[in-house]
Amino acid sequence: MAASGNLGSFRLPPLPTIRELIKLFRLQAAKQLSQNFLLDLRLTDKIVRKAGNLTNAYVYEVGPGPGGITRSILNANVADLLVVEKDTRFIPGLQMLSDAAPGKLRIVHGDVLTFKIEKAFPESLKRHWEDDPPNIHIIGNLPFSVSTPLIIKWLENVSCRDGPFTYGRTQMTLTFQKEVAERLTATKGSKQRSRLSIMAQYLCSVEHIFTIPGQAFVPKPEVDVGVVHFTPLIRPKIEQPFKLVEKVVQSAFQFRRKYCHHGLGMLFPAAQRLESTGRLLQLADVDPTLRPTQLSVLHFKNLCDIYRKMCDKDPQLFAYNFREELKQSRSKNQTKDSDKESCGL
Numbered sequence: 001m002a003a004s005g006n007l008g009s010f011r012l013p014p015l016p017t018i019r020e021l022i023k024l025f026r027l028q029a030a031k032q033l034s035q036n037f038l039l040d041l042r043l044t045d046k047i048v049r050k051a052g053n054l055t056n057a058y059v060y061e062v063g064p065g066p067g068g069i070t071r072s073i074l075n076a077n078v079a080d081l082l083v084v085e086k087d088t089r090f091i092p093g094l095q096m097l098s099d100a101a102p103g104k105l106r107i108v109h110g111d112v113l114t115f116k117i118e119k120a121f122p123e124s125l126k127r128h129w130e131d132d133p134p135n136i137h138i139i140g141n142l143p144f145s146v147s148t149p150l151i152i153k154w155l156e157n158v159s160c161r162d163g164p165f166t167y168g169r170t171q172m173t174l175t176f177q178k179e180v181a182e183r184l185t186a187t188k189g190s191k192q193r194s195r196l197s198i199m200a201q202y203l204c205s206v207e208h209i210f211t212i213p214g215q216a217f218v219p220k221p222e223v224d225v226g227v228v229h230f231t232p233l234i235r236p237k238i239e240q241p242f243k244l245v246e247k248v249v250q251s252a253f254q255f256r257r258k259y260c261h262h263g264l265g266m267l268f269p270a271a272q273r274l275e276s277t278g279r280l281l282q283l284a285d286v287d288p289t290l291r292p293t294q295l296s297v298l299h300f301k302n303l304c305d306i307y308r309k310m311c312d313k314d315p316q317l318f319a320y321n322f323r324e325e326l327k328q329s330r331s332k333n334q335t336k337d338s339d340k341e342s343c344g345l
């Protein structure tokens, strides 16, 4: 009985290859838009396989371009695939795929940075946060200039449980420049440990599943590409507002080679810096002579919790920006110098 989508199977009918499609629709990659296409269907199949079991799944593909990954997703027997593509040139090729997979592929000509996914899938797919992830997956090979700001935005959405995470703990499989993939998954003490490692790992379980060599893309980018899988955690490892965590983490990594107290000190106005940084580190039980790369997510949890208490006591503190203070003190000094010059001192 083929009524259940679990048992039914779908294969795309024979179609022109992606290479032929690129020729047919004159889809030369726009270098200025960092368009690098994956034409090898074994690789696109591998990305899709690693995203999980997509049988009957609802999938949101970002930046489908000429549709290599799109074909693999359709062949994975999904219930519904929604693609959002910014470049008009790709729409006719995607339309051809949609005709070949009736009722399965929805095409939006739009920008993933602004597209609102929260109403795109049926309400019935929603799961409680504590339940297993919903049967919705995000998959994409985007330009690197888009994938990093997008993952920061989506991590904030994870923390607020909105955007793609109104449905529950939606899983994501996305590509990044290999170095960024390494930063996202870097463990304590490793050279690649950075702001991104903490921001991703306090909210999600993050796995660098495999690396695709640059030469697999057309045209070949300068770098290799890492495929990263994210599953939001039931309970974030830091239970503070995203912006607060971001501020503490950013400050700590301000001077990545110095002891962590240097960067963390930038959370406080110069006049109280020494005393407040000492208090923060002591109450958070963090050794001031650790380097930022040696701090664990638990260290950051403690730092964020104590910093939050300090902000609650001093409502001006969170708005403090050390760069602003630096700018102001520089311009004051310049005024003093020019006053001295005009007095002939």
Ligand SMILES: C[S@@+](CC[C@H](N)C(=O)[O-])C[C@H]1O[C@@H](n2cnc3c(N)ncnc32)[C@H](O)[C@@H]1O
Binding pocket: 033, 034, 035, 036, 037, 038, 039, 062, 063, 064, 065, 066, 067, 068, 069, 084, 085, 086, 087, 090, 110, 111, 112, 113, 140, 141, 142, 143, 146
């Ligand atoms: C690196 S190419 C990859 C194309 C295809 N996914 C593949 O793997 O062959 C990135 C694609 O994302 C699209 N894109 C770039 N920025 C976008 C945005 N902000 N919103 C939607 N699509 C975008 C580009 O037009 C391009 O088709």
